[in-house]
Amino acid sequence: MDIKFNQSTIKISSRLFVVLKQAIKRQVVDGEISQITFNYRDSSYSSEAGGYHPVEIALHKEQKSDRWSLLYITDFSYYGSELTKDLDFDFSAEQFNCVYSHPRPIAHRDVKEIFNLWQDNFLSYLEYGVFDEIEVNAC
Numbered sequence: 567m568d569i570k571f572n573q574s575t576i577k578i579s580s581r582l583f584v585v586l587k588q589a590i591k592r593q594v595v596d597g598e599i600s601q602i603t604f605n606y607r608d609s610s611y612s613s614e615a616g617g618y619h620p621v622e623i624a625l626h627k628e629q630k631s632d633r634w635s636l637l638y639i640t641d642f643s644y645y646g647s648e649l650t651k652d653l654d655f656d657f658s659a660e661q662f663n664c665v666y667s668h669p670r671p672i673a674h675r676d677v678k679e680i681f682n683l684w685q686d687n688f689l690s691y692l693e694y695g696v697f698d699e700i701e702v703n704a705c
Contacts, residue, residue, distance in 0.1 A: 572628065572635045574657050575673045576681045581689050586623065593702035600627045601637070602705070606692075613644035618696045619652060619686060624660075635638040641684060655681060 570589065571583050589604055590664040598650030626638040636657040643652040645665065654663040655672060662670045662677040670677050691697065 570633045572633045574636055575660060576602050578636065579685055579689065582685060585692055589700060589702050593661055593686070601625065601702045605701040606697040609698050613647050618691055621644045653684060
């Protein structure tokens with residue numbers, strides 16, 4: 567499956583797109599699909615022990631152009647015993663949400679800085695192999 571990506575309001579690293587393409591190939595996603603969801607998990611992560619936050623990334627296929635765009639990237643963390651959205655980059659709504667903060671436009675300078683930091687860290691964590699559970703779902 568050859569995937570071509572649209573760039574979003576925030577600059578997405580070509581390395582992230584390569585990682586997503588590789589995950590799709592490993593899971594043999596093919597056929598007529600319009601959405602792909604990736605889940606990255608560190609199975610040892612818990613509210614007591616800490617660890618690497620679970621991450622969910624969703625893509626959707628644009629019907630007219632046959633290209634793929636990011637729907638959202640969500641980084642989860644424990645607040646007490648509850649797993650909660652910690653950072654949520656909602657590209658479809660062009661909005662960023664962070665726990666205990668007001669929503670902000672995704673194009674805001676501060677949001678771009680937060681995203682760049684998150685993206686660099688996430689790609690480093692992938693290189694280190696911290697996510698022992700990677701799941702790709704397509705529909």
